[in-house]
Amino acid sequence: MEPIRIDPRRALDDAMRAQQKLAASFRTLREVDDVDYGATEKEAIYREDKVVVYRYKGKAEPTAKAPILICYALVNRPYMVDLQDDRSLVKNLLALGEDVYIIDWGYPDGGDRWLTLDDYINGYIRRSVAAVAKHAGVEKINLLGICQGGAFSLCFASLYQDKLQNLITMVTPVDFHTKDNMLSHWTRDMDVDLFVDTLGNVPADLMNWCYLTLKPVRLNQQKYVAMLDILDDKAELENFLRMEKWIFDSPDQAGEAFREFIRDFYQGNKLVKGGLEIGGKPISLKNITIPVLNIFAEQDHLVPPSASRPLGEYIGTTDYTQLAFKGGHIGIYVSGRAQREVPPAIHEWLAKRTK
Amino acid sequence: MAKGPDPTRAPDDWQALSQQYWNAWADATRKAFGSAADATAPDKTPWHEGLEQWSRMFDARGAGGTQSEVVERLLAGARSYFALLQSLAETGADGKADPQAWAERLRGSFNFPGADAALLDNPLARALRELAGHGAKGFEQMMKGMQPAMAEARALLDLPAFGYAREHQEHYQRMAKAWLDYQQETNRYNALIARASRRAFEVFEDKLAERGEPGRQVDSVRGLYDLWVDAAEDAYAEVALSDEFREVYGALVNAQMRVRQDVQREVERVATDLGMPTRTEIDSMGKRLHALHRDAKNRAEALPELVAEVAALRAEVERLKAGGVKPASQPARKTAARKAPRKTGKKPGKE
Numbered sequence: 001m002e003p004i005r006i007d008p009r010r011a012l013d014d015a016m017r018a019q020q021k022l023a024a025s026f027r028t029l030r031e032v033d034d035v036d037y038g039a040t041e042k043e044a045i046y047r048e049d050k051v052v053v054y055r056y057k058g059k060a061e062p063t064a065k066a067p068i069l070i071c072y073a074l075v076n077r078p079y080m081v082d083l084q085d086d087r088s089l090v091k092n093l094l095a096l097g098e099d100v101y102i103i104d105w106g107y108p109d110g111g112d113r114w115l116t117l118d119d120y121i122n123g124y125i126r127r128s129v130a131a132v133a134k135h136a137g138v139e140k141i142n143l144l145g146i147c148q149g150g151a152f153s154l155c156f157a158s159l160y161q162d163k164l165q166n167l168i169t170m171v172t173p174v175d176f177h178t179k180d181n182m183l184s185h186w187t188r189d190m191d192v193d194l195f196v197d198t199l200g201n202v203p204a205d206l207m208n209w210c211y212l213t214l215k216p217v218r219l220n221q222q223k224y225v226a227m228l229d230i231l232d233d234k235a236e237l238e239n240f241l242r243m244e245k246w247i248f249d250s251p252d253q254a255g256e257a258f259r260e261f262i263r264d265f266y267q268g269n270k271l272v273k274g275g276l277e278i279g280g281k282p283i284s285l286k287n288i289t290i291p292v293l294n295i296f297a298e299q300d301h302l303v304p305p306s307a308s309r310p311l312g313e314y315i316g317t318t319d320y321t322q323l324a325f326k327g328g329h330i331g332i333y334v335s336g337r338a339q340r341e342v343p344p345a346i347h348e349w350l351a352k353r354t355k
Numbered sequence: 356m357a358k359g360p361d362p363t364r365a366p367d368d369w370q371a372l373s374q375q376y377w378n379a380w381a382d383a384t385r386k387a388f389g390s391a392a393d394a395t396a397p398d399k400t401p402w403h404e405g406l407e408q409w410s411r412m413f414d415a416r417g418a419g420g421t422q423s424e425v426v427e428r429l430l431a432g433a434r435s436y437f438a439l440l441q442s443l444a445e446t447g448a449d450g451k452a453d454p455q456a457w458a459e460r461l462r463g464s465f466n467f468p469g470a471d472a473a474l475l476d477n478p479l480a481r482a483l484r485e486l487a488g489h490g491a492k493g494f495e496q497m498m499k500g501m502q503p504a505m506a507e508a509r510a511l512l513d514l515p516a517f518g519y520a521r522e523h524q525e526h527y528q529r530m531a532k533a534w535l536d537y538q539q540e541t542n543r544y545n546a547l548i549a550r551a552s553r554r555a556f557e558v559f560e561d562k563l564a565e566r567g568e569p570g571r572q573v574d575s576v577r578g579l580y581d582l583w584v585d586a587a588e589d590a591y592a593e594v595a596l597s598d599e600f601r602e603v604y605g606a607l608v609n610a611q612m613r614v615r616q617d618v619q620r621e622v623e624r625v626a627t628d629l630g631m632p633t634r635t636e637i638d639s640m641g642k643r644l645h646a647l648h649r650d651a652k653n654r655a656e657a658l659p660e661l662v663a664e665v666a667a668l669r670a671e672v673e674r675l676k677a678g679g680v681k682p683a684s685q686p687a688r689k690t691a692a693r694k695a696p697r698k699t700g701k702k703p704g705k706e
Binding site: 001002003004005006007010011015018029050083110111112113116119123127179180182185186187188189191194195197198199200214215216217218220221222224225227228244 | 424428429431433435436437454457470478479563564565567568569571572573574575576577579580581584587588591592595596599601603604605606608609612613615616619634637638641642644646647649652656
């Protein structure tokens with residue numbers, strides 16, 4: 001049987017529809033509002049250098065016994081967790097009674113060139129955790145680390161778990177040397193000292209270029225071909241543009257922290273192999289004995305599930321829960337399925353463990 | 356079973372439908388933009404020209420900001436798709452249908468009129484080039500700017516350095532060497548991307564062959580395009596996850612950094628000659644400032660504890676002065692008591 005059975009009339013209809021949408025887009029593209037993000041009102045409760053810790057304000061007072069502090073990655077902006085009204089992990093957690101705070105790392109510039117992982121983990125995160133605990137009037141809080149922020153959270157928990165009740169990691173790389181981890185594979189023969197000594201801070205555009213080359217056809221062509229379908233729909237187009245804005249609204253990376261992260265995590269895989277030190281303090285996942293919930297995405301091309309899944313093997317806790325989510329690295333926050341599944345899973349898990 | 360296209364009538368159908376398509380497009384364009392659309396005969400005009408025309412409308416109307424960026428990205432992404440759409444719609448009518456023939460048509464569709472000849476049969480290289488990353492573009496622009504200097508440096512490359520300008524000559528030789536290394540690594544990288552492109556067509560054939568089963572046939576151009584994207588990404592991943600790619604990628608990044616570093620040195624040399632501050636100097640100051648900043652933070656963080664300790668010590672001294680009251684058992688006082696000189700009944704400094 002022939003593998004392709006395309007009616008020329010249908011092909012032309014498809015082309016015609018695409019052209020009609022292109023024509024319509026001349027109107028819709030001019031009508032779309034300057035896309036904004038952040039659906040939920042928030043207030044700053046702590047500031048240090050460019051770092052700001054915000055507390056989100058829900059419609060009702062939180063009922064949870066301890067707050068959640070979200071620790072996002074350095075490589076993108078944290079508003080992905082509160083992108084828009086109907087795509088917001090934060091909003092859904094607030095609706096379930098959680099008290100949610102977030103660390104906004106800001107945009108590092110030349111003045112932040114020498115920030116190290118010690119500054120980020122033993123400095124900013126430790127003081128942010130203290131600030132949230134003080135603001136919420138509790139001794140221990142819940143920490144939710146995302147992607148690279150998850151790896152930071154694991155390091156933090158290894159050193160200061162007495163400040164935490166529970167730890168949640170989302171799409172977090174743990175074993176950086178699994179076979180399907182393309183990003184890690186590419187960094188292995190890179191001279192990161194030469195790289196950082198040359199570039200100083202690592203430009204965001206260079207980082208984005210690298211991410212796009214992970215799937216060059218899908219991310220650079222197919223996505224925009226699919227955009228043809230929504231060119232005549234203002235609301236959908238705004239959603240698309242909002243996501244585009246997030247993808248390319250990336251901070252530069254502080255040079256020294258980047259050097260250490262590539263050398264110790266991507267190249268050295270020290271989180272699982274051992275020998276990792278942050279600011280001279282040894283890190284061991286075995287030190288972490290508080291409850292841990294590890295959520296990862298099954299179709300994640302940036303942090304493959306194989307990189308997240310091994311956490312259970314290396315962590316010290318006996319209360320370890322793993323949740324595999326059907327979706328990608330971004331879909332875990334913004335897809336319709338994510339809105340339905342992820343916040344309740346976090347809330348229920350915390351409710352059983354938070355004192 | 357669904358009625359399929361009649362292969363014998365397909366070319367006639369195509370001509371008529373194609374004309375119909377262009378008429379409709381011209382009409383839609385006139386309505387949307389209020390201008391006369393190009394009524395070029397369909398057999399002479401590539402379909403992606405419609406897309407180009409669309410983008411020119413935005414230029415003419417002075418659309419800026421987000422819109423023009425979106426238009427640029429969409430144009431880059433969809434150009435290949437429109438070429439594929441046209442190619443497959445045209446050639447799909449001739450009745451040939453085995454996977455290899457389709458793969459050939461697909462290959463042909465990427466070499467559309469106006470496409471860069473250097474990217475012939477290499478759709479993955481095209482996708483990589485179309486990435487709108489300024490981080491990469493900036494370097495390309497820098498390399499273009501360096502071309503005259505490189506031409507000069509190449510001539511000097513084999514000459515021994517001597518005399519008053521020997522340091523400069525050696526520097527140019529090093530730059531030229533770094534540039535040549537970078538070219539070599541770029542060629543190795545491009546060869547792997549070309550291999551991935553070739554492999555993509557093979558994977559596409561395999562995927563297409565699987566679609567010969569009933570119920571799995573591809574019945575739309577978009578479906579075919581999506582299948583091609585799956586094949587291209589699978590082939591790319593195969594190559595990109597190989598040990599060879601890892602070595603070449605690392606070598607390419609390192610080679611590019613060496614070129615950048617040499618250019619920076621040259622800029623610094625000129626800046627020094629002109630009495631301007633250099634990046635090395637700024638880095639040096641930044642590093643010191645950061646160390647001071649960190650030290651100040653640590654001291655500030657330790658301050659409340661120190662203040663409490665001093666207060667406890669003062670309180671204890673006051674108590675001692677007042678008549679030797681036994682120290683209370685507060686932690687800070689305990690520390691203070693440990694650190695304080697042993698009570699001897701003598702005045703300090705008299706022991």
